[in-house]
Amino acid sequence: MEKPHTDYPVDTSPHRLAFLGAGSMNGAILRGILGSGVEPSRITATVRGTEKARDLAADTGVVALATSVDADANIDAAMGADIVFLGVKPVGIQELCREIAGALRPGTVVVSVAAAVTIDMIERSLAPGQPVVRSMPNTPLTVGRGAVGLSGGTHATDAQVDAVAALFAGSGLVRVVPEAQLDAVSAVSGSGPAYAFYLAEAMARAGEELGLEPTLARDLARATVAGAGRMLEEPGAEPSALRRAVTSPNGTTERAIATFDAEGVPDIIARAARAAADRAAEISRELAG
Ligand SMILES: NC(=O)C1=CN([C@@H]2O[C@H](COP(=O)(O)OP(=O)(O)OC[C@H]3O[C@@H](n4cnc5c(N)ncnc54)[C@H](O)[C@@H]3O)[C@@H](O)[C@H]2O)C=CC1
């Protein structure tokens, strides 16, 4: 895999890893980590169903266990690990913590990738003193182009936070942030890939409305969003400068951008991100009971 745009030291440790709930997000992290050169033999993953476990093992070479046939799959995977990634839905995180709590060594680092589940909730569901890192990753990690915010818990040492950051750094940009900022990180980069895909969908529909054949419209939109994203990775790239370079004075793009501005698109994006962050806070309150 091409080296990702990252300035964090990349993992070179022999840590053994467990991915409990290897669905969309944990699966993307797992694939990103493998793509950065970590050996599959260091990784055990769990999912609910046997078919998914079989596909994951065949696709990645990791040991994949299904909780539907092995009730102790999470415990077995967690027991042998130095770092455990929790990738189930927010509502299942605390139950999963309680399930594995007794299987963890005191130095095992528990990394949550869940939105809205606070470090305090996670720590209270584990043995006292267990190191916890709360992260907000995104799915482009799977292609080595992720963005991750993370915060260390009460008992996580700087070295443990660094070890988790180093694992993510092989497949994306990593920033350590105060926990209070993680809902905002979620609203920008956690959910953000969906905003970019939404834009590609809308551009394809617009192309169709302008008379392009549907496949052509989709292909053009996809290549354009992907190409623009690639340009943003160039050293010193600035979105506003790149946009201006496309926008000829009194040309076609200028009319399109003026329409976005007149319709309040920047404000709509800000409101959408606010809604995402508010929903994270709402889920936290729901989980706190
Ligand atoms: N999908 C995304 O882009 C992002 C998701 N997240 C977080 O990731 C977490 C998972 O979300 P997704 O990956 O989208 O969901 P998902 O449904 O794709 O993945 C969850 C996986 O966990 C498995 N699972 C459920 N209960 C289990 C258990 N008790 N033991 C073992 N495996 C179990 C399911 O079989 C499934 O494969 C959520 O907490 C979400 O907030 C965070 C950032 C981005």
Ligand SMILES: O=C(O)[C@@H]1CCC=N1
């Ligand atoms: O939609 C969600 O709740 C998760 C968190 C960020 C992206 N996906």
